[in-house]
Amino acid sequence: MDETLEQNTVNQSTDEEMNDADKQSLPEDQNASSSSDTDSASDDDQVADEDLNLQISTLESELSSNPANYDAHVQYIKALRKIEDIVKLGIARQTMSQLFPLTPAMWQEWARDEITMNSGSEAFLAIEKLYERGIFDYPSVPLWCDYLEFVQEHDPTVRECSPSGVSKTRNLFERALVAAGLHMTEGSKIWEAYRDFEQAIVYTLDETDIEAREKQLHRVQSLFHRQMSVPHSGLKSTLLAYKSWLVQQGNALDADSDSLEGVSPDVASSYQKSMDVVNARMHFEDSISGKEETDVERLQGYMDYLKFEQSCGDPIRVQALYERAIMDFPISTTLWVDYTGYLDRTLKGAAIVRDVYSRATKNCPWVGDLWVRYLISLERARASEKEISSVFEKSLLCTFSTADEYLEIFLTRVDGLRRRISAGGELEDDLKFAKISDTFQRASEYLLVHLEDPSGLLRLHAYWARLEATLGKDLVAARKVWDDFLKVRGSVLEAWKGYIAMELELGNTREARSVYKRCYNKRFSGTGSEDICHSWLRFEREFGTLEDLEHAIRKTSPRLEELQLFKLQQDIKSIGTTKEQKEIPSKEKSGEKRKQDPNISDQQSKPKRQKNNDKKIKNLHGEGKNQNVVSLDAANKVDNKEAEGEKSSSSNIERKTDIAFGRSKHDDQCTAFVSNLDPKANPDDLQRFFSDVGKVVAIRILKDKFTGKSRGLAYVDFSNDAHLAAAVAKNKQKLFGKKLSIARSDPKQRRGKEPADQKKHGQDSSKAAEPHGESEGNNNNNNSVQFKGKSTFAVPRSIRALGWVDTGKKTEGGEDEEKPPQSNDEFRKMFIKK
Numbered sequence: 001m002d003e004t005l006e007q008n009t010v011n012q013s014t015d016e017e018m019n020d021a022d023k024q025s026l027p028e029d030q031n032a033s034s035s036s037d038t039d040s041a042s043d044d045d046q047v048a049d050e051d052l053n054l055q056i057s058t059l060e061s062e063l064s065s066n067p068a069n070y071d072a073h074v075q076y077i078k079a080l081r082k083i084e085d086i087v088k089l090g091i092a093r094q095t096m097s098q099l100f101p102l103t104p105a106m107w108q109e110w111a112r113d114e115i116t117m118n119s120g121s122e123a124f125l126a127i128e129k130l131y132e133r134g135i136f137d138y139p140s141v142p143l144w145c146d147y148l149e150f151v152q153e154h155d156p157t158v159r160e161c162s163p164s165g166v167s168k169t170r171n172l173f174e175r176a177l178v179a180a181g182l183h184m185t186e187g188s189k190i191w192e193a194y195r196d197f198e199q200a201i202v203y204t205l206d207e208t209d210i211e212a213r214e215k216q217l218h219r220v221q222s223l224f225h226r227q228m229s230v231p232h233s234g235l236k237s238t239l240l241a242y243k244s245w246l247v248q249q250g251n252a253l254d255a256d257s258d259s260l261e262g263v264s265p266d267v268a269s270s271y272q273k274s275m276d277v278v279n280a281r282m283h284f285e286d287s288i289s290g291k292e293e294t295d296v297e298r299l300q301g302y303m304d305y306l307k308f309e310q311s312c313g314d315p316i317r318v319q320a321l322y323e324r325a326i327m328d329f330p331i332s333t334t335l336w337v338d339y340t341g342y343l344d345r346t347l348k349g350a351a352i353v354r355d356v357y358s359r360a361t362k363n364c365p366w367v368g369d370l371w372v373r374y375l376i377s378l379e380r381a382r383a384s385e386k387e388i389s390s391v392f393e394k395s396l397l398c399t400f401s402t403a404d405e406y407l408e409i410f411l412t413r414v415d416g417l418r419r420r421i422s423a424g425g426e427l428e429d430d431l432k433f434a435k436i437s438d439t440f441q442r443a444s445e446y447l448l449v450h451l452e453d454p455s456g457l458l459r460l461h462a463y464w465a466r467l468e469a470t471l472g473k474d475l476v477a478a479r480k481v482w483d484d485f486l487k488v489r490g491s492v493l494e495a496w497k498g499y500i501a502m503e504l505e506l507g508n509t510r511e512a513r514s515v516y517k518r519c520y521n522k523r524f525s526g527t528g529s530e531d532i533c534h535s536w537l538r539f540e541r542e543f544g545t546l547e548d549l550e551h552a553i554r555k556t557s558p559r560l561e562e563l564q565l566f567k568l569q570q571d572i573k574s575i576g577t578t579k580e581q582k583e584i585p586s587k588e589k590s591g592e593k594r595k596q597d598p599n600i601s602d603q604q605s606k607p608k609r610q611k612n613n614d615k616k617i618k619n620l621h622g623e624g625k626n627q628n629v630v631s632l633d634a635a636n637k638v639d640n641k642e643a644e645g646e647k648s649s650s651s652n653i654e655r656k657t658d659i660a661f662g663r664s665k666h667d668d669q670c671t672a673f674v675s676n677l678d679p680k681a682n683p684d685d686l687q688r689f690f691s692d693v694g695k696v697v698a699i700r701i702l703k704d705k706f707t708g709k710s711r712g713l714a715y716v717d718f719s720n721d722a723h724l725a726a727a728v729a730k731n732k733q734k735l736f737g738k739k740l741s742i743a744r745s746d747p748k749q750r751r752g753k754e755p756a757d758q759k760k761h762g763q764d765s766s767k768a769a770e771p772h773g774e775s776e777g778n779n780n781n782n783n784s785v786q787f788k789g790k791s792t793f794a795v796p797r798s799i800r801a802l803g804w805v806d807t808g809k810k811t812e813g814g815e816d817e818e819k820p821p822q823s824n825d826e827f828r829k830m831f832i833k834k
Contacts (some may be wrong), residue, residue, distance in 0.1 A: 004255030017166075027313045028408075055079050070100055074561075086117060097133070100375035101330065104143045107665050111146065124154055137359065138327050139179035141186040148172060148193055157242050161204050169197060173191075181230065184278070184285055184322040187233040191227040195220060216248065231277035233285070239271060252651050280651050284308060288328075299329055308339070315346050326363070336360040340373060353377050368405025371395040375805035385428045388416065403451040407460065410443035418467065425771075440464040444485075454492045461485045462498045469506060478502065493528040497535070498708045508545045516552075521559055526707055530563055639809075670724045671745040674714040677701070686716060694723025715745060 059076040073096040080089040092184060093110050096102065102110070111130045127647065131147040134140075151172060152158050156331040157165030173194040202216045224242040228235065236258050243262070260268040270466040286302030287293065296824050302325040310320045322339040329335055338362055343353045357374040365368060365815040371391075378388045400406060417436050421427065443460055459541045462480055469478035482499040489495055496519040502514040516536040523529055531554040540549040573614055674686070689697050697717040701710055718724045724744065732743040 038368075043192075049083070052079055052083055056083070058548075067099065069341060073100070074512065081113075089113070101137040101332075103361065104134065104138045104140035104327070104739065107131070107137070107143055108146055111150070114148065127154075129447055135179065137362075138353070139181055139323050139331075140327060141189055142178045143191055144176045144180055145193060148190075150178060152197065158732075160575065161201060166201065171196065180323075182232075182317060182318075183324060184231065185233050187230070188227070188232050191230075191238075192784065195227075196222045198223060220245070225267050225270070228267060228272055231274040231281070233278065233282075235271065235274055235278060281308075282394045283306075288324075290328075295329075299325075299335075302335070310342070316341065330363050333364050335365070335704070336364050336370060340370065343371065344377070348380060354381050354383070361391075365398045366400060368398075368400045369394075371398070372408050373408070374410050376418060376684065379419070385420075385431050403447060404453070407443070407447055407451060409454050410427065410439060411449075411460070411463070414439050414463070414467075418471065422471065436467060437464075437472070437477075438465075440481075447486060454489060455494070457485070458492065458494050458498060461495075462502070465502055469502065475506070490522070491524065491530060491833065493524040496522075496532065500535075500539075513540065513544070513548070517555075520556060530560065535559055550785060554651075569819060610824070622802075670718045670721055672716045672718065672724055673743050674716060675712060675741040676740050677712040677714055677740065679710045679712065681710065681736060685735065686714060689733075689740075690716060690718075690727050690730070693718075693726035695719040805825040 032033065049747060056076065056079050059072050061081065062072045066072070070446060073092070077089065077092050079094065093102075093106075098367070106550050107130065111127055111134070114127050114130060118126070127150065131143070131150065134149065148169075151169060155165060155168070158169050159165070161393055173190070176190045177187075181190055202213060202220065205212050205216060207213070224238070227238050228242065232238075239258055239260075240255065242255050243257075246262070247253055247255045251262065260271065263271070263345065284301065284305040288297055288305060290296050293301065304322075306318065306321055306325070307323050319342075322335070325335050326332070326339065340353075340357055344357055349354055354377055357370065357377050359368050361367075361374055370761055374387060374391060375395075378391060386800050392409070395409050396406070407486070414436055418433070420431060421433060421436070440460070440463075444457075444464070447457060447460065465478040466480040470480060472478075482495070482502070486495055486499070496515065500512045500515050501510075512712065516532075517540060520533055520536050522532075524532065536556060537549070540552045544552070576672075642745065651653045681701075686699050686701075687696055695718065698715075699717075700715045702713040702715075703710055716727065718727060728744055729744050730740070732739050736738070754768050
């Protein structure tokens, strides 16, 4: 052997001398060319190094301003590996691993770099921890194989086959089998490595130690039996390997045949069952192989595969399949939510559930529901307050899509604290009610700014106040919670009701009454103002004295009358608006059913309308003698408003129609009317929707006057007619999933025609009624008479009032008789003059 080595050395030296001689014999021009190529290569390397340094500087500044940039971390690590900056590379990897779960390939690369650069017992322990962190993130078969190989090669106790080293390796192999041994296509690699390890131990034993050898061979055979009872795609090759091993042990078998002849019945039965399981799942394996399928198809394949495994009822196989799925789709929210939900249903309280939630929130930190369920799982596992508090604080650092997710996290935290404090027994030092108050305070400060829905805030503060009063035994603090909330949300009726309900629940009727006195005259949306008044009256009937009830009636009656009058005025306005919006007279829609008498003027139809208004007022306030009635002044105001509506010219009608439809003084020639809008659409959404058609001048979304919410209608003004035409061409296109209806706005179609009677008689509608201001002035005169009670001030069509004479008749003296009253005010003045 030494002679061979010496001869190789001689040959090598001879080759080097020949090469030197060849180099010396090269022509000068070739040497020059070779030198220039070397210089050029060095220049290119220098330029590449400068580019890398510039890239590293750029990535460092990006990561300092945005540490959550995943791609920047990946590129930064790659660049540092190229320049072999070991110190910065280690720091970069450590920083990224704390923010994100690294992929199995990144863990393998990190461990291999550390193995190359370091050696010794300290380096071995550090690399071993790296592998442990990697398999915690993802139970990858290749990563497990690298870990097992590293331990066998670099652990001195394992290399020497000491009892402690062998025991350590066997435990590590068993962990690998539990984590990844059920992998249908790759799990057999771990089984084979385990068999090879046990077989290698056989060769280290003394041949004279028959008992030890028999025991070790039995271990190898047991591994074969276990492997053939586990379904995996390499079962046939495992059977052939087993038969070959049996032949080596002196058994007469056909090692090249995949038949079960010569195999024990128990092993053959297990093998056949495993093959049946494999055959039932191969079409699912094909759907997730990724050879021809897209990512969407593969994900759907996993979901179908999981449903099938769950129907089979084997939780271990289901969990193994979930682990395979999340390795291929690590940031799939659907997979993580399904996986954690399945574990909650099947393995409640197990340590593995807590570990899976930790990984889920690390892969998908933007899903609030995962954090909520993580906190609950920690409580179920009886984790320490320190651990739960740490997870809670991490969740608040994440960015969620809505403020409601933050609300759920805060409430879940409070739920856990309340349950553990209420349970009694020995509590941890830092587990006190003050922690609940602090959590509520933090939630209120954040959500009052970011949460728009008042129902969520109401839920939070009602819960807070109740716990302060019951668990904290501090009624003053509970009332302060409500008072502080009402300072910023005093227009929310449910908040006042919640405050009152708490006082009643605690039996404090006096304090509940004081809250009613504070809020009964406030303005609430919808029918809230009436509801709170009626609620106070009902409260006094059930809890108060007669004096309390009468006091409440005196306080609420004027308020209720004011609200009823306002409602009446709104009803009359809506009737007038509806009339103005009619596009075609009713006689043109259904045909002229009857002909009006040309001698009947338009003013003669007013008494009938006034009669209807009078009926509305009576219905609101009651017909009895003891019932309150609306004063004549209020009725005059209603009547004069109607008269003003009738005297308006066509231009005024157009202006009112524009106001009713939320329109301003824009050129209707370039306006589009948009309907079927999604309620959540805002002007910015419409601006982006029409951005491709041209310049948008203005956008007006119509909103409900009571609730302030969108009515699904909008007007969009464009700079010219071409842009408007392009916008109308987008009719039936979708915005937020709803097809928009877009048409050219034409307000002339909404303008009603002049009444036929007015055209015939040539009457000026502006003279049909007295101006509103003048009417009020007459009513407020000190010498005027006010009619209150049941005063009839409308002229029925079929009955002529006192003093009525036919128009056009002359008196005996030849003078024109007095004209009939033209309005209700003139009719009243006639009585006053008399």
